[in-house]
Amino acid sequence: MSAIVEAEGLTRQFTVRDGARRRRVLAVDDLTTRISAGEAVGYIGANGAGKSTTIKMLTGILVPTSGTVTTCGLRPVKDRRRLAREVGVVFGQRSQLWWDLPVRESFRILAAIHTLSAAAERARTEELVERLELAGFLAVPVRQLSLGQRMRAEVAAALLHSPRLVILDEPTIGLDVLSKQRLREFLVAERRAHGTTLLLTTHDMGDVERLCDRVLLIDHGRLVYDGDLAGLSRTAGAERVLTVDLTAPSADLTGIPAARHLSSEANGLRQRLAFDAESTTAARVFAAVAERAEVVDFTVEEPDIEDVVRRIYAARR
Ligand SMILES: Nc1ncnc2c1ncn2[C@@H]1O[C@H](COP(=O)(O)OP(=O)(O)OP(=O)(O)O)[C@@H](O)[C@H]1O
Numbered sequence: 001m002s003a004i005v006e007a008e009g010l011t012r013q014f015t016v017r018d019g020a021r022r023r024r025v026l027a028v029d030d031l032t033t034r035i036s037a038g039e040a041v042g043y044i045g046a047n048g049a050g051k052s053t054t055i056k057m058l059t060g061i062l063v064p065t066s067g068t069v070t071t072c073g074l075r076p077v078k079d080r081r082r083l084a085r086e087v088g089v090v091f092g093q094r095s096q097l098w099w100d101l102p103v104r105e106s107f108r109i110l111a112a113i114h115t116l117s118a119a120a121e122r123a124r125t126e127e128l129v130e131r132l133e134l135a136g137f138l139a140v141p142v143r144q145l146s147l148g149q150r151m152r153a154e155v156a157a158a159l160l161h162s163p164r165l166v167i168l169d170e171p172t173i174g175l176d177v178l179s180k181q182r183l184r185e186f187l188v189a190e191r192r193a194h195g196t197t198l199l200l201t202t203h204d205m206g207d208v209e210r211l212c213d214r215v216l217l218i219d220h221g222r223l224v225y226d227g228d229l230a231g232l233s234r235t236a237g238a239e240r241v242l243t244v245d246l247t248a249p250s251a252d253l254t255g256i257p258a259a260r261h262l263s264s265e266a267n268g269l270r271q272r273l274a275f276d277a278e279s280t281t282a283a284r285v286f287a288a289v290a291e292r293a294e295v296v297d298f299t300v301e302e303p304d305i306e307d308v309v310r311r312i313y314a315a316r317r
Contacts, residue, residue, distance in 0.1 A: 009067035029221035092170035148179035238303030
């Protein structure tokens with residue numbers, strides 16, 4: 001797979017005033033990573049961890065203090081214009097649309113900026129209007145749109161020129177559950193249809209769970225995890241939980257190998273056991289429970305990803 005982002009020792013330092021003194025902040029510290037074409041990567045970290053600074057270096061807005069980065073095979077600062085054709089950026093908290101113009105007009109201006117042919121503009125606009133359900137408000141000025149409508153229009157605007165890389169900065173912030181779901185479904189479909197690479201910064205772990213197959217976790221400018229979500233949970237030692245409903249009240253199911261009894265309800269009719277996916281499996285825990293009691297129903301819960309991230313931060317403090 002060709003590389004869409006290649007960063008090598010990427011570092012950005014700021015000098016900030018701290019009263020009378022000057023202090024250096026390493027916003028991004030020696031970041032080395034590679035993102036291949038077609039990947040969907042969640043870039044997560046606490047406020048101030050260095051996510052925006054990284055994105056700015058990837059898109060040529062900020063010059064690195066040291067290290068190198070290529071985005072879509074281009075040098076972001078030097079080739080910024082050419083890069084603009086390859087990358088689409090969506091900011092959840094900042095509009096890129098013309099506030100007083102109808103949505104349709106913003107699209108026309110952007111198509112002209114990207115020098116799309118009339119046929120390409122028509123086909124892509126139609127595709128995005130249909131997939132993002134924009135038809136009902138194309139003639140409405142942006143300032144009159146609801147947040148959910150505006151975000152859909154923002155995404156369409158950023159994707160109009162069919163960029164190879166789409167960077168989304170907190171794309172679902174402030175959206176209601178349904179709008180979030182629609183937007184995520186659109187992004188999944190867009191990626192499937194066009195092989196688009198997604199790089200997403202978010203505090204919403206639902207975005208990561210539903211959209212990303214890889215997570216980069218950054219803390220104080222340093223990359224502290226690179227892998228899939230399941231691995232992130234393992235890193236934090238997070239446990240899965242087996243809940244069993246039994247046919248008869250039972251004593252606490254303690255002493256199950258590699259599992260920990262968490263709770264019992266209704267005289268032990270429902271019991272919860274936590275286990276570490278590294279040392280056993282849900283099937284083994286279930287089998288051990290079934291030897292001791294008759295089970296009518298069961299569920300297995302995955303670790304809560306927000307809890308996982310909190311644990312990782314806590315462990316590093
Ligand atoms: N222009 C700047 N001048 C000085 N310091 C800056 C500048 N931009 C960012 N920083 C500092 O660099 C660090 C990383 O900031 P950055 O905005 O990249 O974090 P972030 O992970 O995007 O945070 P958030 O989730 O709040 O957007 C912070 O300590 C921030 O204060």
